[in-house]
Amino acid sequence: MEEKANPEEEKNIRSLNFIEEIIEEDIRKGTNEGRVHTRFPPEPNGYLHIGHAKSICLNFGLAKKYNGKTNLRFDDTNPVKEDVEYVDSIMEDVKWLGFDWEDRLFFASDYFEELYAYAVILIRKGKAYVCDMTAEEISETRGTPTRPGKESPFRSRSVEENLDLFSRMRNSEFPDGTRVLRAKIDMGSPNMHMRDPVLYRILHAHHHRTGDQWCIYPMYDFAHGQSDSIERITHSICTLEFEVHRPLYEWFIREIGIYAPRQIEFARLNVTYTVMSKRKLLELVRDGNVTGWDDPRMPTICGLRRRGFTPESIRNFANTIGVAKRDNVIDVSLLEFCIREDLNKRANRIMAVLNPVKVILDNYPDDLVEEMESVNNPEDESKGKRKMPFSKTLFIERDDFMEDPPNKFFRLAPGREVRLKAAYIIRCESVVKDAETGEIEEIHCTYDPQTKSGMPESNRKVKGTLHWVSEKHAVKAEVRLYDRLFTNENPDDAEEGKTYKDYLNPDSLRIITAMVEPAVSLAAVLDKFQFERTGYFSVDKDSTPQHLVLNRVVPLRDSWSKGEKVK
């Protein structure tokens, strides 16, 4: 089997992360007959975000690398929080990211019957009991991290009584909250999770898949490891906060006597200038700070997609940040780098003027229209060329003109020359201002007919090249300029008396009307462009042929204005 060197193999050359080391050692030792089987186990109670993307890329990536499989499993053990809406969006997002669970779509609720049987096994072994205390009582007797808990008075119930009570719990004989099934472990354990954790609670709630079939539902700890075991997962990869759950995970597997997967924890992703918790994301949506889960400012997968991110860029990001156990906060600039790198190669260039000011070429024939030719993507010959109409009156960027320019300003100014990209070199002769406001209304220029792009005489050097669009051919477009949602690098660590909401960026969205090259009107939703010299833009779902709407994915790097700001 000879495979050409592909990116996947190059990764082998790179050093292994700690999970790959564990897996390779397992393979070496023949654990699980060298099998690698992972899973991505979201709870369908919200939308996926970039942190989940890290986990998805990790789980599917590992399986791919080691010739294994990955299941998609919904951890749907809490019917009051979950909904099919979320199931659907999660599947869409995972697929969009480019991963395929093939025929291995599972739900923890598929295993309710088996899980029930496991609970019965524990009861028979005297390792689980029905407890009649209230939630408050259970909480009070659990102790604190530094103080041991007290044993439940129901802890010594007979196996027969427990069996009877548990089956009656299932048979809907008791109201919500009156009884739970608990594991009998150790109320004095230094690990709070080992202090007789709750296995089942009574919940007369409609489940989005099992309907009203059940009125008792297993807790996360009782469902997750056993689900992994049922699916013969070899490496159960989760985030750090589950580290303290691992002894319990292993206790259940051992006491029930079933196949033992191995839980491995890694540090979850944090990104600067945003929040990642489902609770906070939900608040932003609910309180109207953003327009929805797919608001292009959200770190959700659907938000990033709508913003204009590509699956490749997100996968590449996930690969680049690596995986370890140390808490981390990734600089958004890395995410921005990843999308720029990708879009630079694939996005066609377009002339679009975001903040227009009129340029009139005094010596250009009034009714002449020329077709100027330009390459679609200088990084990719195969993208071909296009023609753009050029005429006497044009728009250029207001920022590209200064009456009284500083030293290193390479753009248009009185008496100065610049090139209009793919067209002529022009010289600014005079300016017309609004009598009252003093705002520049028209810039009068002359063009040099000898300098048309591509012509033999066109090689004269000028310091600046500007983008432009012909006034009478330009198409208006609503352009949404996004900035970071928060003004603080880490909105989560708010100072005294403040919350993350106090750091919301009031200017995270600016809507403008831009004048764009006519070719854009043919674009479909999610089509992406580089607006020459300004940034990458993606067609929003609100866009129609009559009313174009584009989102700025990310601006181009801009070493000029950066330097200006410092001054």
Place this chain on the structure above:
RNA sequence: UGUCCGAUGGUGUAACUGGCAACACAAAUGAUUCUGGAUCAUUAGAGUCUAGGUUCGACCCCUAGUCGGACAACCA
């Protein structure tokens, strides 16, 4: 006054498992460019939380601290 986990340039991740701390992003400089983009070249920035110890040699092993995180939902 508990248990578990962690600590390497500004941010992340490495360091052939004990042998000169490297790579990416960010930053700076120069070249080039009909995008102040991209590209190319170059530079700066940590001596690995602290104190001891083992060793010819420690980011790596040991001891004791320090700091940070997780854990007290009938959530996941």
